[in-house]
Amino acid sequence: MQSTTGLKNNVHKAFLEVFEKAQNHTLSELRAQAQAHVNALDLPTKRHEEWKYTSLEAVYKTDFKIQIERNEDEASFLEHCQKTLPITEEAHHLVFVNGHFSPKSSLILPEGKGIRIEPMASVIRQDSEWLTAHLDNYTTDAEDAIFTALNTAYFTDGALIHVPRATELSYPVVLHFLSDARAVNSLAQVRNLMIVGENSRLKVIENFIGIGDYKHLSNSVTEIAVAPHAHVDHYKMQIDESLNYHVGTTYVRQADESSFSNTTISLTGDIVRNDLKIKLGERCESYMNGLYMLKGKTHVDNHTAVDHAKPHSESHELYKGILDGQSRGVFNGKIFVRQDAQKTNAFQSNRNIVLSDKAAIDTKPQLEIWADDVKCSHGATTGKIDTEALFYLQSRGISKKKAQAMMVQAFAKEVTERIAFESLREFLALQIEHRLS
Amino acid sequence: MLQIKNLQARIEEENILKGLNLEVKPGEVHAIMGPNGSGKSTLASVLAGREEYEVTGGEVSFDGKDLLELAPEERAGEGLFLAFQYPIEIPGVSNTNFLKTAINEIRKYKGEEELDAVGFLKLMKEKAKLMDIEQSLLSRSLNEGFSGGEKKRNEIFQLLMLNPKLAILDETDSGLDIDALKIVSEGVNKFRNKDNAVIVITHYQRLLDYIVPDFVHVLYQGKIVKSGTKELALELEDKGYDWIKTEVLA
Structure with a gap:
């Protein structure tokens, strides 16, 4: 204490x-x-x-x-x-x-x-x-x-x-x-x-x-x-x-x-x-994009909450994680849809790639919906790199390491390509590449 | 070029290849046929180096090198190419970027200089035209959302781009309509020359009307049980595989 x-x-x-x-x-x-x-x-x-x-x-x-x-x-x-x-x-x-x-x-x-x-x-x-x-x-x-x-x-x-x-x-x-x-x-x-x-x-x-x-x-x-x-x-x-x-x-x-x-x-x-x-409020658009690419003992916890208080609004959430080393990720995504918030569209997705046996992710979607005429969806996936895809790239002469880097880069791109600064997109691509080589 | 001696392989606890022998020389086209479950796709997978398969005996030499000692990417570097039965969809990796990386990785392996952007684009345009691959398909993610025919054409397009010594076509004809089958076969025939070789793995004779083999082998229960010329394929088409099974059992 x-x-x-x-x-x-x-x-x-x-x-x-x-x-x-x-x-x-x-x-x-x-x-x-x-x-x-x-x-x-x-x-x-x-x-x-x-x-x-x-x-x-x-x-x-x-x-x-x-x-x-x-x-x-x-x-x-x-x-x-x-x-x-x-x-x-x-x-x-x-x-x-x-x-x-x-x-x-x-x-x-x-x-x-x-x-x-x-x-x-x-x-x-x-x-x-x-x-x-x-x-x-x-x-x-x-x-x-x-x-x-x-x-x-x-x-x-x-x-x-x-x-x-x-x-x-x-x-x-x-x-x-x-x-x-x-x-x-x-x-x-x-x-x-x-x-x-x-x-x-x-x-x-x-x-x-x-x-x-x-x-x-x-x-x-x-x-x-x-x-x-x-x-x-x-x-x-x-x-x-x-x-x-x-x-x-x-x-x-x-x-x-x-x-x-x-x-x-x-x-x-x-x-x-x-x-x-x-x-x-009413008829709003809201986007929540997240990328966490962790290594060593880094611990990153993202908690998000979107409160649909009024009708006709939409929220889109995409959080992606790449976890290496002994890193730990946490994702908690809350979506509230109040009784008045009819015609709400709320989408949430949290996808993770775990590169090391010692890395882990805790992911928890939390949806509380009181309105009845709404479209809400959520999904969370956690997995290793797709070995079939890895083999396919290798069979074309691309080294395992490079193939892995290409796939992680592609995975991260879904988030980074939404960044409105070109120089930042390029810098992040380099950072990610650097980290995987 | 390729010598397979007494090859034995298994996946999990199941023995699939049980002493397979095959020799492929430059300029030759070999067809490998056989009933379902005879080990055709396993052979392709083992040659390309798929990890799940364990080689339990025998040897494979490719241009004098012990193929089984090499990683999949090294096999590609040495000039081996597998056209997949089910090409993998890879979201986010563009077809063009993938090909450029593949070509230059193989060049690097061979100690050659990287292909510059202009040379690459020129090559890509030329080969894409041969395979009836539209520009839009090149900028899309690799195989993602491609139709069955597009995927197979894309495989042969890769074959033409990478120009290996030995191409293994694993049931490339499956799921193709006649027009796509013709395009794919023409692609393979354009690839063929006196210095390279093709192994066509197929269930049906249909493809062999277009890619005419020098030799036809029947694979059954993990071994090649019968070899012949293209007439053997016609006989199989006509009579099915039962007579082979009977012969083996006799």
Whole structure:
């Protein structure tokens, strides 16, 4: 028990001083409420149903340092970030180091009137009233989810993206969350808020990175509000070899006739837990795409939940896993179809290839359907590489290793080909090829 | 080119090949016929190196090399090709990308330079035309959603692209209508020359009207029990296999 309270106390203690010192009690009500939730909740262990297959014991045992204020800024961070995610398409790059915006390494390009792409810390300082009205509006489980409560109570910075109505950004936004663990074990909490107005579009990537030999944990929360006829294309990338621990939840609220797509790519990390929670209005389209290709002792847990609250919406979910070494994957996909949500179409598929006898996947679809006129389907498969197909390729002169790589690449492509960044698709194909050769 | 001596093989606990002998020389076409379950497809699988089959005795030499010691891809590199009875569908791997990889892997095995994109496309266009393979089929995933005839034409198209020394056709005629059968046979006949060889495994004589064999062998209970010329195939078509079974038992 001691170890699970350790992290909480650690976080509380680190911030106490700051909040006492703070002149401006911005968000104090929200923060206080969240602190109360934190106090009331236990950090999860495997006894919690939602954490049955993922133990954070190693995280709880680590003595993390929280960086309350921004360190000396380094312009070189952006270069490091771009190396881990070499996007060649022109984009806004916002770099956050240990939970603090780094102006020197960030690159915000000029955009049209009314578009806001800003670090949350400056919004807190300059526009607290507006923020108080909008932040934490889209979380759906603040009272149950301790990591979200911890984030709300103690986040240091993050990104605000506000796109007014009928506007398309000239450039996509890339958010780099870098944990600098060169000197100490680092714990960072970032909070992002993305509000996209009617008929507007946003393409945004969240990239999680680490440097240094100490351990690092990021606990991130992103809230995304998609107005009618708006479209948001959101990515979460965990592909940096130095990644350790990550816990993060993305909350999405889709207004009527909106469209949203999330793609979560996880190739690295010690323990990674991604939660994606989507609430749909009427006549919405929602896409959840995931690829986890794991090796070594990497543990990646993807929990998704889509809530069909109103009629005529569709959700499409495809998560694919390739598990090697002693890696462990977890997939939990919830689909709720409320009584009012007639004419819902909800499809879910989780397919896995297990390359090693010591790797494993726990997959669990959870469908709760109260409406009667709906089309819902789900399927989960787990298997080895098809030996017949392997033999066919070998019989044409292709080595077993290369044949296997071709098949895994083909398997992954169904997810990666949906990525809207060509440079990212190519980079991932190379990463996958590299890993199999 | 190919010498099979006293070959014995089994799958799981069942002995299927029980001492098979066969010699194939360059320029020859051999047909192997026989009733269901006689071991025809097992022979093809063992020669191509399918893992599930265990060779329990005998030897196979291919151009002086011990074929049974080689991995399937090495056998292909040495110039062995199996046209599958049931070609495998591989989603996500395009027909073109697959062929390009295969050709260059075999070239690499032989110590030859890779074929460049222009040379490859030229070759592909030429051979695709011979086999009546449309452009759209080339960009699609390998065999995925192909009709039975398309799959078999695609096998012979691969044969022409890879241009091996020895082609083994495992019931390539099964499930083909007469037009597809003609295209497939023409492809095989275009492939034939004095330096390569073909083994045609078939249940029916029909295919042999188009691919005319120099020798016809009857496989029964894991052994070749009778050999002859193309007339033997006609006799089998006429009389069935029962008289062979009787002869063997006598």
